[in-house]
Amino acid sequence: MRLSLIPSQLSLQTLARTFSRDEVAPLAREADETGIFPLHLVKRMGELGFLAGTIAPEYGGAGMDYLSYTLISEELGWADSSVRGFLAVHGSLVSLCINDWGTEAQKQRYLPRLATGEIIGCYCLTEPNAGSDAGNLETTATLDGDEYILNGEKIWITNGGIADLAIVFATTDRAKKHKGICAFLVETNTPGFVREKMPGKELGHRASDHAHISLQSLRVPKSSLLGQEGDGFKIAMSALDHGRLGVAAGALGIAQACLDASVDFVRKRRAFGQRIGDFQMIQATIADMATEIEAARLLVYKAATMKDALSAGKALPTTRETSMAKLYATEIAVKAASNAVLLHGGRGYSNEYPVERHYRDIKGLQIYEGTSHIQRIVIARDIIGKEGKEGI
Numbered sequence: 001m002r003l004s005l006i007p008s009q010l011s012l013q014t015l016a017r018t019f020s021r022d023e024v025a026p027l028a029r030e031a032d033e034t035g036i037f038p039l040h041l042v043k044r045m046g047e048l049g050f051l052a053g054t055i056a057p058e059y060g061g062a063g064m065d066y067l068s069y070t071l072i073s074e075e076l077g078w079a080d081s082s083v084r085g086f087l088a089v090h091g092s093l094v095s096l097c098i099n100d101w102g103t104e105a106q107k108q109r110y111l112p113r114l115a116t117g118e119i120i121g122c123y124c125l126t127e128p129n130a131g132s133d134a135g136n137l138e139t140t141a142t143l144d145g146d147e148y149i150l151n152g153e154k155i156w157i158t159n160g161g162i163a164d165l166a167i168v169f170a171t172t173d174r175a176k177k178h179k180g181i182c183a184f185l186v187e188t189n190t191p192g193f194v195r196e197k198m199p200g201k202e203l204g205h206r207a208s209d210h211a212h213i214s215l216q217s218l219r220v221p222k223s224s225l226l227g228q229e230g231d232g233f234k235i236a237m238s239a240l241d242h243g244r245l246g247v248a249a250g251a252l253g254i255a256q257a258c259l260d261a262s263v264d265f266v267r268k269r270r271a272f273g274q275r276i277g278d279f280q281m282i283q284a285t286i287a288d289m290a291t292e293i294e295a296a297r298l299l300v301y302k303a304a305t306m307k308d309a310l311s312a313g314k315a316l317p318t319t320r321e322t323s324m325a326k327l328y329a330t331e332i333a334v335k336a337a338s339n340a341v342l343l344h345g346g347r348g349y350s351n352e353y354p355v356e357r358h359y360r361d362i363k364g365l366q367i368y369e370g371t372s373h374i375q376r377i378v379i380a381r382d383i384i385g386k387e388g389k390e391g392i
């Protein structure tokens with residue numbers, strides 16, 4: 001396994017780092033306080049080729065490899081999880097899903113505009129009674145002539161209030177469980193697509209747009225079906241396989257930001273006549289944080305590298321490695337953020353320092369696109385195998 005980045009990856013990493021530090025990070029505190037997403041960054045990410053990173057140039061994408069895309073997510077995560085979260089949903093859950101499952105007409109219609117940010121995408125899977133247990137969703141799709149009629153409710157939909165295009169998962173027959181689920185491409189100006197802001201104030205990702213969406217007898221043509229009828233659950237899971245890699249990289253970025261801020265702080269802050277960075281307990285915390293981040297980075301980059309091999313037709317599916325990367329990177333980032341607040345003392349408890357925001361944001365990464373419990377289930381099932389099926 002190669003442990004160094006090639007020149008094209010290094011130059012994208014530099015581009016993403018410069019963008020994140022110069023254009024994203026300076027806006028993060030105000031966006032978090034006001035709850036207003038800096039929408040101009042969407043077009044900028046389109047200009048930089050980030051919005052459709054791994055998609056082929058013929059559909060407006062940048063044609064980069066997954067490792068490069070992962071590096072971009074890591075740098076955005078360092079600066080602002082709300083912006084990185086936007087990219088994970090718009091770029092991975094929506095664009096890559098259309099790229100993998102769409103017809104030629106669907107790809108031509110949506111991918112180039114998603115790539116520039118002319119239109120924004122959202123991914124509607126979670127419902128009030130179906131989160132981790134997504135196969136149990138209740139939104140219905142009823143065929144009526146050449147149209148499907150959608151009815152149901154979706155919650156916690158990132159970009160839901162600003163999106164132009166939604167991938168909506170609904171069932172044609174609940175008795176068929178997973179096999180009854182279908183995916184639909186729904187233009188959000190369709191009558192019956194009703195959206196409002198999620199109630200309450202979020203713990204983190206406060207600049208993200210989180211919507212509650214009601215589908216009220218919404219009619220879509222048969223041609224809006226993504227994949228075949230009954231493919232919806234497979235489509236949802238394959239999209240999450242892409243998305244989880246971006247979440248893992250985002251967690252890595254948060255952990256690195258917490259380490260960078262902590263190192264800077266412990267070098268300057270003095271107590272008992274010396275730098276706090278000279279106390280052994282502080283040093284142990286920094287050493288553990290740095291070691292865990294490096295271990296997480298190897299898992300994340302390995303999953304990305306395997307995904308590149310997979311897309312080149314040279315490897316097996318990477319679901320286990322992606323889940324391991326997401327599980328480990330989010331768990332160590334939760335710890336890193338908690339320690340970073342502690343190392344900053346009282347200052348870490350105020351949004352005067354970014355570690356306070358990272359501490360709140362990281363809990364979201366541990367929950368969405370499959371909680372840590374669910375990642376453990378995915379990993380264990382892949383290792384042990386389901387009854388009747390061989391594992392490794």
Ligand SMILES: Cc1cc2nc3c(=O)[nH]c(=O)nc-3n(C[C@H](O)[C@H](O)[C@H](O)COP(=O)(O)OP(=O)(O)OC[C@H]3O[C@@H](n4cnc5c(N)ncnc54)[C@H](O)[C@@H]3O)c2cc1C
Nearest residue numbers: 123124125126131132156157158364367368369370371373
């Ligand atoms: C900031 C944010 C953004 C989001 N964005 C989106 C989005 O864009 N689109 C979208 O569709 N959804 C989105 N979600 C929803 C998110 O994916 C769900 O919240 C998540 O999948 C968990 O589902 P739930 O909230 O229903 O919790 P539940 O599934 O009810 O889980 C509650 C608890 O039970 C545990 N649990 C459940 N089943 C098991 C099991 N079998 N074994 C052990 N433990 C279990 C869970 O791990 C969790 O700890 C977002 C959520 C957040 C917080």
